[in-house]
Amino acid sequence: MDAYKKAGVNINAGYQLVDEIKQLSKNSELGAFGGLFALEELGKYKNPVLVSGTDGVGTKLLVAIEAGLNETVGIDLVAMCVNDILAQGAKPLFFLDYLGIGHLDPNKAKKIVAGVVQGVSEASAKLIGGETAEMPDMYTGDHYDLAGFAVGIADKAKLLNKASLRAGDALLGLASNGLHSNGFSLVRDILFKQHHYSLDDRLPGIDQDLKTELLRPTRIYVKSVLPLVDQGLIGAIAHITGGGLPENVARILPENLAAEFNYGSWPVPTIMNDLQKIGHLSFEDMKLTFNLGLGMVLAVHPENVDQVKAALIESGEAVYQVGKLVTGSQEVLIRKD
Amino acid sequence: MDAYKKAGVNINAGYQLVDEIKQLSKNSELGAFGGLFALEELGKYKNPVLVSGTDGVGTKLLVAIEAGLNETVGIDLVAMCVNDILAQGAKPLFFLDYLGIGHLDPNKAKKIVAGVVQGVSEASAKLIGGETAEMPDMYTGDHYDLAGFAVGIADKAKLLNKASLRAGDALLGLASNGLHSNGFSLVRDILFKQHHYSLDDRLPGIDQDLKTELLRPTRIYVKSVLPLVDQGLIGAIAHITGGGLPENVARILPENLAAEFNYGSWPVPTIMNDLQKIGHLSFEDMKLTFNLGLGMVLAVHPENVDQVKAALIESGEAVYQVGKLVTGSQEVLIRKD
Numbered sequence: 001m002d003a004y005k006k007a008g009v010n011i012n013a014g015y016q017l018v019d020e021i022k023q024l025s026k027n028s029e030l031g032a033f034g035g036l037f038a039l040e041e042l043g044k045y046k047n048p049v050l051v052s053g054t055d056g057v058g059t060k061l062l063v064a065i066e067a068g069l070n071e072t073v074g075i076d077l078v079a080m081c082v083n084d085i086l087a088q089g090a091k092p093l094f095f096l097d098y099l100g101i102g103h104l105d106p107n108k109a110k111k112i113v114a115g116v117v118q119g120v121s122e123a124s125a126k127l128i129g130g131e132t133a134e135m136p137d138m139y140t141g142d143h144y145d146l147a148g149f150a151v152g153i154a155d156k157a158k159l160l161n162k163a164s165l166r167a168g169d170a171l172l173g174l175a176s177n178g179l180h181s182n183g184f185s186l187v188r189d190i191l192f193k194q195h196h197y198s199l200d201d202r203l204p205g206i207d208q209d210l211k212t213e214l215l216r217p218t219r220i221y222v223k224s225v226l227p228l229v230d231q232g233l234i235g236a237i238a239h240i241t242g243g244g245l246p247e248n249v250a251r252i253l254p255e256n257l258a259a260e261f262n263y264g265s266w267p268v269p270t271i272m273n274d275l276q277k278i279g280h281l282s283f284e285d286m287k288l289t290f291n292l293g294l295g296m297v298l299a300v301h302p303e304n305v306d307q308v309k310a311a312l313i314e315s316g317e318a319v320y321q322v323g324k325l326v327t328g329s330q331e332v333l334i335r336k337d
Numbered sequence: 338m339d340a341y342k343k344a345g346v347n348i349n350a351g352y353q354l355v356d357e358i359k360q361l362s363k364n365s366e367l368g369a370f371g372g373l374f375a376l377e378e379l380g381k382y383k384n385p386v387l388v389s390g391t392d393g394v395g396t397k398l399l400v401a402i403e404a405g406l407n408e409t410v411g412i413d414l415v416a417m418c419v420n421d422i423l424a425q426g427a428k429p430l431f432f433l434d435y436l437g438i439g440h441l442d443p444n445k446a447k448k449i450v451a452g453v454v455q456g457v458s459e460a461s462a463k464l465i466g467g468e469t470a471e472m473p474d475m476y477t478g479d480h481y482d483l484a485g486f487a488v489g490i491a492d493k494a495k496l497l498n499k500a501s502l503r504a505g506d507a508l509l510g511l512a513s514n515g516l517h518s519n520g521f522s523l524v525r526d527i528l529f530k531q532h533h534y535s536l537d538d539r540l541p542g543i544d545q546d547l548k549t550e551l552l553r554p555t556r557i558y559v560k561s562v563l564p565l566v567d568q569g570l571i572g573a574i575a576h577i578t579g580g581g582l583p584e585n586v587a588r589i590l591p592e593n594l595a596a597e598f599n600y601g602s603w604p605v606p607t608i609m610n611d612l613q614k615i616g617h618l619s620f621e622d623m624k625l626t627f628n629l630g631l632g633m634v635l636a637v638h639p640e641n642v643d644q645v646k647a648a649l650i651e652s653g654e655a656v657y658q659v660g661k662l663v664t665g666s667q668e669v670l671i672r673k674d
Contacts, residue, residue, distance in 0.1 A: 003622040007526035011580065011625070036425070037387040038493065042379065050374040050387075054433040054486060056470045088373070096391040098435065098484035131484070133393045136522055140477055147435035147468070149391055149486035156375065185473055189344035243348065285340040288348070 008136030013104045017132055020110050024117045025127040035129030037094045037151075047156035051090035054149045055080035055241075059184040060214070065142050067199050067211040070108055073146060074115025075122070076181045079218035080241065081150035082123040083296065086222050087237040087252075089160035089229045090152035092125040098147040099132045102139035112146065115217075122220045125150065158229075162254040165235050169325040170305045171249075171259060173266050174225075175318035176295030180218040182242045183289040187214065190279035203274040213271055221296050224315030233308050235299040240291040246332040247288065249297055258328025263336045266320035268293045287334055299325060345473030350441045354469055357447050361454045362464040372466030374431045374488075384493035388427035391486045392417035395579075396521040397551070402479050404536050404548040407445055410483060411452025412459070413518045416555035417578065418487035419460040420633065423559050424574040424589075426497035426566045427489035429462040435484040436469045439476035449483065452554075459557045462487065495566075499591040502572050506662040507642045508586075508596060510603050511562075512655035513632030517555040519579045520626040524551065527616035540611040550608055556632050561652030570645050572636040577628040583669040584625065586634055595665025600673045603657035605630045624671055636662060 004011065022028055042048055057076045064073045074097070082092040097116050099109060109132060120127045139145070179187065191197045191210065199211035206213055228234050236252040238245075249259045272290050275281065286292065300308050305321065312319040323335075341348065359365050379385055394413045401410045411434070419429040434453050436446060446469060457464045476482070516524065528534045528547065536548035543550055565571050573589040575582075586596045609627050612618065623629065637645050642658070649656040660672075 003526075003616065003618050004520070004523050004626050007523040009522045035389045036496075037389065039376075039385045039387060042376075042385065048376045048379065050376060050431075050488070052372045052374065052431065052433055052466055052486075052488070054435050054466060054468045056435060056437060056468060056472075058470055059472050059475055061472075062474055094387075094389065096389055096486060098391050098393060098486075100393060100437070100482045100484070129389055129391060131391045131393060133395055133482075133484075134522075135393075135396050135398075135482070137399055137525070138396055138480055138482060139475075143475055145437045145470075145472070145475060145482050147437070147470075147484040149389075149433060149435075151387070151389070151488060159373075183341070185346045185471075186341050186344040188474070189340075279340065281340050289341050 009134050010104055013106050014132055014134065017106045017109050020106065021113050021130065024114055027127060035096060037126065037128055045153065045155045049154055049156045049159060051085050051088045051152045051154060052150065053081045053084035054147060055084065056145065056147045057181050059188060060181045061144065061146060062188060063184065063211065063214050067215065069211060069215055070111045072115050072215055072217040074112055075119040075217035077146050077148040078116060078119025078123055079220045080181055081148045082125065082220060082222055083239040085150055085152035086225055087239040088154065089158055090154035091226055092123045092150050092152040092222060094126045094128045094151055095120045096128060096149045097130040099144060100135055100139060101132065101144035102136055102141065104132060104134040119220060123222045160234065160236050162236055162252055165254055165257055165299050165325055166301065167257060167325055167327050169235055169299045169301055170321055171261065171323040171325065172298045172300055172308060173294035173320045173322035174221060174296040174312065176291045176293055177219040178213060178216045178269050178271055180291055180295055182291065186289055187275060190275055195278060203271065205270040205274065219295050224312055224317050225296070228308055228311055233300065233304045235301060238297045240294055240297060244288045244290060245292060245294065245334060249332045250330055252299060253330040255330060256327065257325045258331040258333065259323060260326050261323035261334045263334050265322050266293055294322065346471050347441055350443050351469060351471065354443045354446050357443065358450050358467065361451055364464060372433060374463065374465055382490065382492045386491055386493045386496060388422050388425045388489045388491060389487065390418045390421035391484060392421065393482065393484045394518050396525060397518045398481065398483060399525060400521065400548065400551050404552065406548060406552055407448045409452050409552055409554040411449055412456040412554035414483050414485040415453060415456025415460055416557045417518055418485045419462065419557060419559055420576040422487055422489035423562055424576040425491065426495060427491035428563055429460045429487050429489040429559060431463045431465045431488055432457045433465060433486045434467040436481060437472055437476060438469065438481035439473055439478065441469060441471040456557060460559045497571065497573050499573055499589055502591055502594055502636050502662055503638065504594060504662055504664050506572055506636045506638055507658055508598065508660040508662065509635045509637055509645060510631035510657045510659040511558060511633040511649065513628045513630055514556040515550060515553045515606050515608055517628055517632055519628065523626055524612060527612055532615060540608065542607040542611065558633050561649055561654050562633065565645055565648055570637065570641045572638060575634045577631055577634060581625045581627060582629060582631065582671060586669045587667055589636060590667040592667060593664065594662045595668040595670065596660060597663050598660035598671045600671050602659050603630055631659065
């Protein structure tokens with residue numbers, strides 16, 4: 001394979017990586033033509049529905065690459081996918097990852113995939129396959145892209161359904177772990193292009209340096225929220241990603257309801273306030289780009305609020321009653337008074 | 338969203354694209370947090386197993402980008418994934434795609450996804466979701482990467498199993514549609530770096546220009562091969578991708594068998610012979626990089642060979658008896674005498 005290696009593709013590095021991923025994931029079947037997942041517990045489901053999601057990490061990757069810290073973007077990757085599946089009321093079953101990279105360095109790839117393995121574990125799912133594509137000339141320098149695919153399952157009748165929502169339902173916000181994996185093109189533009197911060201700098205009010213703050217992994221809400229879904233205590237879930245509260249909460253609203261958030265009823269992460277100041281961002285830009293501190297928003301009937309809050313706190317979540325559903329036409333209002 | 342747009346991310350272009358993909362795929366549910374797939378026909382399966390695969394198109398994308406012909410790489414993407422699922426004996430159910438792109442041009446993205454929709458249709462599957470990630474600074478110029486994810490299903494007892502293979506089983510090769518989606522870093526190195534061919538040039542013995550020859554989409558074998566799997570006529574399937582016949586056929590061999598191919602018993606595409614000559618490739622390089630004209634290899638008990646060949650020809654495949662299984666230790670031998 002001299003010619004192929006000279007052309008920039010190192011097949012042996014790929015094989016070495018597969019062996020290492022097998023060990024990391026404790027799944028010796030990796031490397032087959034397709035990943036297998038036996039639907040053994042199907043008896044539990046009357047009308048099983050598979051719920052699938054795909055996502056990437058976005059340009060947060062460029063921060064990880066620049067910082068040389070590739071250990072946690074895999075957690076972000078899994079989080080972006082499994083939180084979407086959870087938002088439908090489904091239980092994540094398995095995950096596959098795609099790594100596109102210019103030059104395959106097995107040690108670096110192993111660190112990336114170790115993050116995926118950790119994320120999959122936090123989501124109580126299983127890594128059953130993946131692809132590492134060495135693509136010289138497509139990715140320049142150290143660049144790589146990462147895409148993930150998750151599949152979950154739910155009983156059709158138990159999928160979260162916006163028809164169950166009522167005016168007066170509470171909106172509970174679960175604290176995000178900072179920026180998560182959205183808005184990074186704007187973040188990088190403000191910090192590194194408009195201004196010339198270094199990844200070792202600290203922003204006002206933040207103890208950690210920028211690389212640590214920016215790279216904090218997206219929170220995975222599966223273990224704390226799924227049991228409440230199973231108990232029928234949750235009406236709907238919005239996973240707050242690109243588009244922020246307005247776009248993502250709008251997706252759970254039926255035609256006759258609107259969402260009202262009381263700005264100030266939850267803490268906005270300091271990094272976002274700093275970015276607003278440094279970048280002279282309008283609140284419009286802020287709310288459509290960042291999660292404003294809420295990684296997930298749950299719509300809950302008033303009679304279930306206390307039980308849901310208590311259970312979430314018990315699971316280690318920071319939870320805030322951030323607003324409510326009102327009669328309307330799918331508006332998402334963030335009241336600042 | 339002025340700030341985000343200035344930072345290189347056009348959210349509205351993304352929304353426009355989702356609308357267009359909904360129309361293309363005739364799936365109005367696209368755009369939800371997760372794609373849904375009801376397992377309605379589960380009654381047919383005693384012990385259902387989901388089979389998943391993820392893959393990309395590799396640097397064939399760079400040829401498509403250079404040629405400005407982005408309409409068929411989506412077919413390649415689907416083919417790479419669903420042929421892997423078929424290789425396990427499973428039926429592809431649904432597909433999701435991930436498009437990472439530097440600057441989102443909805444018209445171009447629409448062309449790319451139209452290829453995905455066509456591929457999914459050829460595989461009798463359903464496109465239930467996808468992600469388009471606009472990542473300025475990650476992808477330079479017109480570059481984009483494409484990853485796909487397919488899920489299929491099979492009854493556990495009907496998954497193809499290497500234990501069913503016997504010495505004397507015939508190896509049937511299904512003609513590839515040229516290079517498919519492998520070896521393109523080498524192809525590009527030979528044609529465009531070592532030599533300075535243009536995409537409009539013609540190679541000896543090939544009527545079409547290079548861009549047409551190189552971009553011919555990977556063949557999707559689902560419709561022709563799956564019915565034979567369902568009838569129990571196929572012992573094992575190797576999908577010939579990166580690593581060629583040696584690596585991919587080795588994956589279907591049990592410990593006590595080897596595969597013997599008779600080189601010359603099937604036509605090697607002219608493009609590969611041209612590349613060997615122009616690039617001074619050893620046969621070793623050739624066989625480990627290219628499919629040598631066989632996109633899929635089936636192991637079939639001798640008593641079923643005539644029926645399988647007839648059915649494949651009837652389905653429009655070009656099929657060749659290319660070798661047989663012999664006693665051995667998982668060697669893959671390509672006999673040139």
